[in-house]
Amino acid sequence: MSVKIKERESEVFKIINTTNHNINHYKNYNQKKFKIMTEKIVVANKGLVRAEFAFWVGRYMDKFFDAFENKKILGNKCPKCGDVFVPPRKICGKCNIMIPFDQNWVDLPDTGTLKNYTITYYKINDRASRKVKKPQIIGMVQIDGSNTAIIYRLLDIEPEEVKIEMKVKVVWEDKTKGDPSDIKGFVKI
């Protein structure tokens, strides 16, 4: 006996059908191996389970996001190896030492280098219309003067124009609030 939620099942099925790829061999694979058990719906929970999770960013990242309000990017520097972290962090894992909260802050420019990217045809935050009209490009950007990368969308660019190692610049929201959404994305310069 298996407990299955009817609605959920149909939805999953719908999503699979909207893709254009051939998934038939996966379906066959699933059905070949195991005996299909009889299904009995014991409970059909049509309500939503609310699971509200968040995470505290801590003092270091809090200062980082606060600086977004003034359209500034802050990093912090390991006093031993000199690596600059964006976002800033308490401990340099390479040297195993603590970076004091009141020292070693570095003001960084809002330009950087694209280190890697992907092109996606789906949105993850909107279940109603997952498929996007225009492919989105999401890139890993190394802010100039730092040793780490942050991930944001690349704006106003066609997929074929994107090149790894190209120079990019932050596009700030007009009204900044001091949170990650203050950065709209990056554009090619």
Add this chain to the structure above:
Amino acid sequence: MGRQVCIASAGFSEHASKRSDVNMPELVSEAIEDCLKKVPSVSVNDIDAFVNGNMPAFEGSNIPELWMTDWMGARNKPLMRITTGGTTGGSVAIGGYYTVTAELPGIDTVLAIAFEQQSQGDTSTGLASVAYGEISVLNTLGISYEQLTQLLSAGAAIGVASYQATNYMRRSKITEEDLARVVVQNRHNAANTWWAHLKMPDLTIADVLETPYISYPLRYGMVCPASDGACAMLFTTEEKAKDLCDIPVYVNGVGSVANESGVLGYNGSGAGQLDTSEQLGAMKSAELAFGQAGISFPRKEIDYAEVYSPFPNQELMWIERLGLFEENTASEMYETGVTALNGELPINCSGGVNSTNAIGASAMERPAVAALQIMGKASNQVPKTVHTAIGHGWGGIINLITMMVMSNKPTRKIK
């Protein structure tokens, strides 16, 4: 079979209901700092391996051990996560002990870390994954899904603890006042522990009995808080521990046993028992650990005990089931002061889980406090000399019961 293992140090982060000033790795690094502060000759670089754990799903943060690798100092070192529900901390401590006793080449010093930052997520949602296993049973009994919240998960874990409480109260003929007395002792002890959460130095029995019921017989004032906090323990070999600290604490026995299978049983498997205060698992776990440690008369040989008691009835129940007191005599011991800080057998002088409950860390804080009591470095240190102590963990009605017996002498029977 395996070499002797010593606890060289233990440390805590500050606990509170909301540690929003730190993220999860920063919280953990606080406990590590406190742990290593007590052994100045050890730095993070001297640690050979790491064991780490918290409750799965409570914070909604996946693979937190990898997020905090750098914050623990575990980069390029062996790291294992253990998660066994409420006893996660106890299992992580046992994991630290096993890692050292295994005599793996190059692995002598192991840091065990347990943590929970409950304010990040929804504990009841985390517990729902447990409750969902029982939905099918409820429906066979004709109880609708809508009533589930009123039955099993009444105030989350308290819904199951109240069954233990009523069973225990009927067995031992104690009153609610006896339960409140346990709470008062714990909260007074917590007031003298720097890292504890609920510090109530002026709490009285009458205060506790004035608070409303959550689930009979447990009142609002009797139950544990939900805390953010972390705990770290340093396990090492006998030789190294002798260099590191004045009083190395030997781990002489461990046990981890489960016997309950839920009130209504996981996935409809049935309860497996009628009296939830019987606790065969705790008895078996204690028997195993005491057997390894060569302890025949726990009541005489144990000087200090830390037991896992989010609810006061459990504290009374555990100290009886673990063999520290005769059956149905525990509440008298609280009345006569035997279990107080200056008593004959002090219990939970840190304030216990009843005062501080960062779930994943709680079961490790028990052996950690017990070890510090033996070293004489505990925050609320008992005045008498502690030679042998126990740290116990409970992990909900479908989980393990962990035990760790520690002493300032090596008495382990298995060589």
